[in-house]
Amino acid sequence: MTASVAAHSASPTKVTTLASPSGVEAWHVESDVVPLIAVAFTFEGGSAHDPEGKPGVAQMLARLLDEGAGDFDSDTFQEHLAARAIELSFNAGNDAIGGSLKTLVKHADEAFDLLRLALVEPRFDQDAIERVRAQTIAGLRYQQNDPGVMATRRFFEEGFAGHPYSRSTSGTLESVASITRDDLVAMHRAIITRGRIKIAVVGAINAERLSAQLDKVFGALPEAKPLTIIEPAVLGNLGSRFVVDLDVPQSVIRFGMQGIAWRDPSFIPAYVLNHILGGGAFTSRLFQEVREKRGLAYSVGTSLVSYRSAAMTWGYTATKNERVGEALQVIADEMARLRQDGPSDEELQKAKDYLIGSYALGFDTSTKIAHTLVQIAFEGLGVDYIGHRNGLVGAVTQADIRAAADRVLGDGRMLTVIAGRPTGL
Template identity: 75%
Template sequence: MTLADATLVAPRSAALAAAASPAKANAVVSARGIEAWHVESPVVPLIALAFTFEGGAAQDPAGKSGATQMLARLLDEGAGPHESDAFQEQLAARAIELSFHAGPDAIGGSLKTLVAHADEAIGLLALALAQPRFDPAAIERVRGQMLAGLRYQQNDPGVLASRRFFAEAYPDHPYGRPSAGTIESVSSITRDDLVALHARLMSRTRVKVAAVGAIDADALARALDRAFGDLGEGGPLAVVPETRLAGLGRRLVVDLDVPQSVIRFGTHGVAWRDPDFIPAYVLNHVLGGGAFTSRLFQEVREKRGLAYSVGTSLVSHRASAMTWGYTATKNERVAECLTVIQDEIARLTGDGPSDDELQKAKDYLTGSYALGFDTSTKIAHQLVQIAFEGLGMDYIARRNGLIAAVTQDDIRRAARRTLGDGRLLVVAAGRPTDI
């Protein structure tokens, strides 16, 4: 696989920050107007495609949460003339990897195939996208799998804490509904719901595509029209209103008879498209995103032994963003654990990281970036996500330079916008004795 500028240079110099990125992507537009970001690499006879359509679980019909996830799981359960078993046999016989997934704002998937089987792979992808069968037997099988998962999760403290957290963070908003649905909502989804949702979401005008591997621009243009050209323009998407995290300062308990409480906590964030995202990303690495080096890991686990794991991440949706965190500790130590977390947030907001902490965070984030591009599939997924976010085809080349240029002033500004006054929405699933 071709990687440009893979050798790291002096990490302490913003001007010389390495662009650990795949070979330069080019735009390919098919005869029917479908665009893909393309990285040609003939080293291995493989082709990887990633694609995403605007509109995900936030578009689930009222009372039918889980519908988009069910749709994604049914796209390869029979298509065109092939029933489910026959379709899967077609994939397996040629070692074609095809999968679909759904998130809050998008539904998408990926395809990986040997060049020798590219024609068959593209044909099967086209059928899955444009002509899914939605056979009753397949629907009931997938419904049964989803319901079994939901029943299993009824006593999972991590799932219960996360569901309650998002319900409280986004009340009366699509992001507050569980994307996997509930037992009641999944049970109520009909074939007509799935057909209508498919017609609305699968739009050739709202798809982002990335292709990486041993395929040239002309062949890719033809493949794009075969794979996506039979799709319609889709239906109108429901407006997902802009929102901010609710419930800051609240501590809520999901009562569960377990010896350890699972904790979810969060506060405001900035979206990936926001100019302050990169400073917030570096700040988050210092706070809780840096695995063994983060402040929360050192203070919560290493110094006090309160938890086995603790961390934070930035969550970026189309209509909201948050800084989201997790940990788990003994019921009797929940209050102590939360105090340590909030103290570290306050200290980081008030004083900022040390110059050494900031530099180490930037060194790690720039130096490790190439690890996300070590396979064709990873490159394709990175490119399609960047396209979906509207960050520009040159973002990968610019990204390390943006991180290297982050200053203490940038960090303080990001801290004010995200960590703010330090108030958190906290949900603990268990039986904490002291909150």
């Protein structure tokens, strides 16, 4: 076992990079404050790698990993988790399949055993497949009348037309109905492998014990083989508006423009810019202009979205059908003003102060720490990132903000999708 500590006095927590005897690596934070262990992990490869014509395989796979494994059928597996208050869950996104484990220290051996079974020996029993399929289809049918879901789905269809990111991670009624056990086994074999995983472990477990558990759980996974390359994509249809016709009194709006990936050197200035525009819950310009001054919407905001092969700035709001045009104009005007004039020095400083001061709040529980660390590891930002992240925020200048605004806000054109029956556009 080898270990090295990468910490900084400004870091919210001290992180050790640990490698087990068989070469399984993890980021480790040892803490005996509470007798808990939290594990977060993520495998490279997600719904973007769903088989052609069958979106939904990755998500169904994630939902089935704890539906029986090894000698345990679904009910028995869940009973073992419940008997020891072990929390185990899995999820799937565009670029990754991930999961988390939380257990009391005294039940750690059994918890890690169950995690190993779920990852290495999932059963994919037909009754479990059919149950999850039925649940997924029921959810998809319900979502057909949800304006937020329908607007989001259309946004990705138009913004990434012809690209894997255009497909819904949940799939469609037709695709989910066609998924076979062979599809699930093939994706499991391709993605749930040693060479694709990032792991973070936080809690009352020392390096020696953790090293043994890493080998037991993740050392049993097969080696990775190359995945299909997901080509880079740029958000398309900027300047276009699309309407999803739904008979609802209030329209849901999704809008977006170009973004900057987390791995990009200019991400931090873009992050500060986004906080000023729409990321600061009650202080952002959009919140003040759209909600506080005009009462057009209850909520409005923006966020940076960073995928492996694309980046965008994503926005949301909802307003009465007859006020959609007004809301969109206010949003466009505020973006143009920010792009042309930039923020005031006071506004920029307040944004930086908030982002620096609030960063430690993401490290107040072992689960939060584990998930944050595994995301940083997945992005390849380095174990020392949390130590110098606040320094990067503090160093952002007006020139940096202007450069980020040129890239993100560009000429002001947005892709806009409205789900409802807007009038006066």
